[in-house]
Amino acid sequence: MENLTAIARRDFLDARRSKLVWGVFSLYGIIALLIFVGPTLVSETVNSFGIISIVSSVGLFLLPFIALVAGYLAIAGERESGTVNFLLGLPNTRKEVVLAKFLSRGGLMLAATMLVFVIGVVVAATQYSDPQLALFAPTLAFTALLVLVMVSVAVGISAMTRSRSSAMAGAVGFYFVTIPFNLIPSISIPGLIRYVTNDLLGMALEGDIFQFIQAAISPAMAYQQGLQVVTQRMYLNQYATDLRAEAKTSALERINDQAWYLAPEVMVASLLVWLVVPLAVGYWRFKDAELG
Amino acid sequence: MAPAIRTENLTKRFGDLTAVDALDLHVEEGEIFGFLGPNGAGKSTTINVLLDFLRPTEGRAEVLGYDTHRDPIAIRQRTGVLPEGFSVYDRLTAMEHVEYAIETKDATDAPRDLLSRVHLQEEAWERRAGEFSKGMTQRLALAMALVDDPDLLVLDEPSSGLDPTGIQEMRDIIREEAERGTTVFFSSHQLPQVEAVCDRVGIMREGSMAAVDTIDNLRDDVGGATTIELEVDPMPAVDALDLTAVDGVEHATGRGDAIEVTCSDPRAKVDVVKHVDAETTVTDIVSDETDLEELFNQYTSGDGVDRSDREQEAEVSA
Numbered sequence: 001m002e003n004l005t006a007i008a009r010r011d012f013l014d015a016r017r018s019k020l021v022w023g024v025f026s027l028y029g030i031i032a033l034l035i036f037v038g039p040t041l042v043s044e045t046v047n048s049f050g051i052i053s054i055v056s057s058v059g060l061f062l063l064p065f066i067a068l069v070a071g072y073l074a075i076a077g078e079r080e081s082g083t084v085n086f087l088l089g090l091p092n093t094r095k096e097v098v099l100a101k102f103l104s105r106g107g108l109m110l111a112a113t114m115l116v117f118v119i120g121v122v123v124a125a126t127q128y129s130d131p132q133l134a135l136f137a138p139t140l141a142f143t144a145l146l147v148l149v150m151v152s153v154a155v156g157i158s159a160m161t162r163s164r165s166s167a168m169a170g171a172v173g174f175y176f177v178t179i180p181f182n183l184i185p186s187i188s189i190p191g192l193i194r195y196v197t198n199d200l201l202g203m204a205l206e207g208d209i210f211q212f213i214q215a216a217i218s219p220a221m222a223y224q225q226g227l228q229v230v231t232q233r234m235y236l237n238q239y240a241t242d243l244r245a246e247a248k249t250s251a252l253e254r255i256n257d258q259a260w261y262l263a264p265e266v267m268v269a270s271l272l273v274w275l276v277v278p279l280a281v282g283y284w285r286f287k288d289a290e291l292g
Numbered sequence: 293m294a295p296a297i298r299t300e301n302l303t304k305r306f307g308d309l310t311a312v313d314a315l316d317l318h319v320e321e322g323e324i325f326g327f328l329g330p331n332g333a334g335k336s337t338t339i340n341v342l343l344d345f346l347r348p349t350e351g352r353a354e355v356l357g358y359d360t361h362r363d364p365i366a367i368r369q370r371t372g373v374l375p376e377g378f379s380v381y382d383r384l385t386a387m388e389h390v391e392y393a394i395e396t397k398d399a400t401d402a403p404r405d406l407l408s409r410v411h412l413q414e415e416a417w418e419r420r421a422g423e424f425s426k427g428m429t430q431r432l433a434l435a436m437a438l439v440d441d442p443d444l445l446v447l448d449e450p451s452s453g454l455d456p457t458g459i460q461e462m463r464d465i466i467r468e469e470a471e472r473g474t475t476v477f478f479s480s481h482q483l484p485q486v487e488a489v490c491d492r493v494g495i496m497r498e499g500s501m502a503a504v505d506t507i508d509n510l511r512d513d514v515g516g517a518t519t520i521e522l523e524v525d526p527m528p529a530v531d532a533l534d535l536t537a538v539d540g541v542e543h544a545t546g547r548g549d550a551i552e553v554t555c556s557d558p559r560a561k562v563d564v565v566k567h568v569d570a571e572t573t574v575t576d577i578v579s580d581e582t583d584l585e586e587l588f589n590q591y592t593s594g595d596g597v598d599r600s601d602r603e604q605e606a607e608v609s610a
Contacts, residue, residue, distance in 0.1 A: 006395045010384065017383040017420075082378040086436065089343060089373035090396040091365045291345040292336070292377065 003092050007100035008107070015070070015108055024069045025112050031062055032116040036123045047130035049235045051120075052139050056227045059143060060220045061179060064150045067109050068171040071154025074101040075286065076167035085292060098283045102155045109147040117143070132239050138230045146223040149274045153219070156278030159286040178218035190214045208259035215267060219274045226267030229255055294357030296321045296444050296475035297342065301351035304337050311337040313499035314351065319477055324470050326486035327479040329496030330592055335479040336376045338496070339448050343373060356444060369397065372437035376448035376479075379429075382422025386412060386432050389421060390439065399440035406435040411461050426453030434465065445469055447478035463489050483588055495591045502591045510591075520561045522551045522568050523576035533571055538563045 015021050035054050039046045075097065078084040087097060117140045124131045157170040177189070185191035190213040197203045215222040232255055236248050243251075260266070297319035304312040312334040319325045329335050340346040341353050344364035353360045355367045380389060390403040407417055410431040416424065421432060430453045437445060445466075451459045466476050466489050480486050486493055487507055494504040503510055530546035535553055540560030544553045553564050561579060568574055 003396050006392065010381070010388070010392050013388070014381050014383045082375070083381055085343075085345065085373075085375035085378045086380070086433075088345065089368065089375050089437075090393055091368040092396060093365060288347065290347065292340045292375070 003090075003096050004100045004103065007087065007092060007096060008104040011074070011101060011104035012107060015104065021070060021108070024066050028062070028066050028112055029116060031058065032120065036120045037127070040123070040127045044129065046128045047239075048124050048128060048132035048135045049130075049231065049239065051124070051128075052135050052231050053228065055120075055139060055143075056224050056231075059146070060224045063143065063146050063223075064153075064175060064179060064220045066112075067105075067147050067150030068154045068175060070109055071101070071105040071151045072158050072167045072171040073164060074105055074155045075158040075282075076161045077158070077164055079291060080163050082292075088291065094287055095283060098155065098159050098279060098286060101158070102152060102279055105155060106148050106151040109151050110144060113140075113143055113147055130239070132235070134238065135231050135234055138234065139227060142223055142227040142230070145268070145271050145275070146219060149219045149271050152275050153278045156280075156282030159279075159282030162289070179220050182214055182218050182221060188214065189217055206259075208262055212259070212261050212266075215262070216270055219271055222267040222270045222274075225262060226264040226271070229258075229262075229267075230264045294321075294354070295319060296323075297325075297353075297355055297477060299338070299341075299351065299353040302338070302341065302348055302353050303350040304334075304341060304346060305349045310499050312341070315499070315501060317494065317501065317504075319475060321475050322470070322473055323491040324466060324476045324489055325478075326490035326493040327477060327496065328481070328483070328486055328493050328588060329479075329502075330481055333496040333592070334499040335496050336448055339376065339446060339479060342446065343368075343375070370443045372439065372442035372445045374430075374433045374437045374445075374447040374450050378433060380421035380424065380432060383420055385420055386417050386424075386435075389432055390435050393436040393439040397440040401439055401441075406438055407432075409438065410435045410465065411458075427455060427458050430454055431458070434462070438465075438469070441472065441474070443474060445474055445476045445478070447476070449480060450478055451480065451482060495588065497592045518555045518561065518579070520553050520555065520564055521578040522553070522565065522574050523549055523578075524551060524568060524572045525549060525575050526572055527551075528572050533568065535564060535567060538567055 035051060035058060039051060075084070078087060084097075088094070117136065121133060121136050124133060124136070153174060154171060157174065158167050161167040161170055182188045182190070185194070190210040193213060194205070194210050197205050211225070215225045233252065236243070236252050236255075240248055295318050297317060299315050299317040302312055302315040302317070303310065315334070315338060317338070327335055327338070337346065341348055342355055342360055344360050344367075347361060356370055358364075358366045360367065384392070386407060387403055390401075390406055393399075394401050394403065404417070408414070412428060412431045412435065416428060421429065424432065430450070434447075434450065437447070447466075450462055450466075454462060466478070470476055470489075478486075490507065492504065492506050493510070495502045495510075527546065527549050530544055530551055533544070533551075535541050535544040535551075538560060540555050540557030541564060542554045542556050544551055546552075551568060553561075555561055555564065565574060565577060
């Protein structure tokens, strides 16, 4: 495993010099700036709770996109170009290659995310009428977990495919099935399951189950579900000073009324599974893949 | 001591296509082995099995005494590889490539020494490899292969993209490595360079080894005729020389101020020169041994060498 860092460092260097990577990370930065700074330009009273709910809704679409772009060519690109023949002609194992790619691309995404959050905290502390800085902690934790999960998905897909085009097809497919299509009941997987169980079989399963399925099949939805509950609770408990006590209590009750399997802890557990499984499956396919 | 490379009944099929068919290959430690054959004969497939890029369908392969699939890391730690169909990392410099290989192999080489050894011009060392020509890329790849003074060098078509000077330099490096005791295994479909450096050659044809031997022995086996051309002054009447009376001479013809003599036995050449010199003055001698290319074509086309294969073909057509 000592070669992990050698591969990861070169890959990091290679990615850092890529125009594509700079392009998507600029997009990341610009959109983050718009979210953090934009509201201060149009409103006198800005609080972090409002901003962070925008972060979780935009992040739902944006973070997976950027992480997939950062990772989908990690291995498939090397297989198509032939650089993988160098990599594996040296005393590197295929396991090291998969893990190193995850480390370098994940590190890249994490570095960009930290930078964005430092900017966000500085803007909130200096510009917002109500900074509510504590809310940034769970937001950063969830966001960091999501980007790592999506890099794992991207590298996993990349390890399973032999060409750039099939890696791209896999990444695009994953994105659409787990995010936009997942939000449209008539074409989403939970929607289809509901049609079978409730409409055809008359089982009358409750909505929470389908919400769980929606989050379980999609890291991005699990991120949103988990982050929103955590930040809402935190906001109601610590910051919502202008709300009457009964309103606060009923809002908290509404959150707590959700099924246990929609709790943030379950969402984190689901994300942790997503962190490991794609890499493991990718490695399992790449381990015996025929190269050259 | 274990042979550097040994395959036993090595077979690799891709669906219906048999790329390598029951190949038994032995490469001894310290020798320079030329792995020849036309494109599609199974050379690269064999090399890719040796490097564990591909897994054998049947049979097995050992490199430096290690099984290629069970101990690929032990093999790569002691092997330098110039792979086929590779490309370099476009955005890393030549220096960074070599440093990468050194770090991965835990070696202590100085990157500058390796880059100058392969004659990559110094201005290119800090440039990104994406801007390199094919020849420069090939030199860089060779520098990476030479890291840590490997016990075995596996070079797949090393001279592709090199100009004649580059090919000469590549040959020199192969010889230097062999002198240090490195086994060199390289594939090629370009014959002259193989002829110049190899101790032994193996000729692949349709997934099997058509012949393995030294160049000289192969030439004898094929029984290729040798021609000798004598420039003479004055030009005598060729028929009157009666050269076919000399042992081992097949025929002789006159062309301008030269006599061309074809000998079935190379030893006849000296007698031919003596015989002609007795009648007139020989001003120049050009001896032309069986061209390796011709030899190669004979082996790979199946004409007159591999009888068992011809019989098979006959059976099929009958």
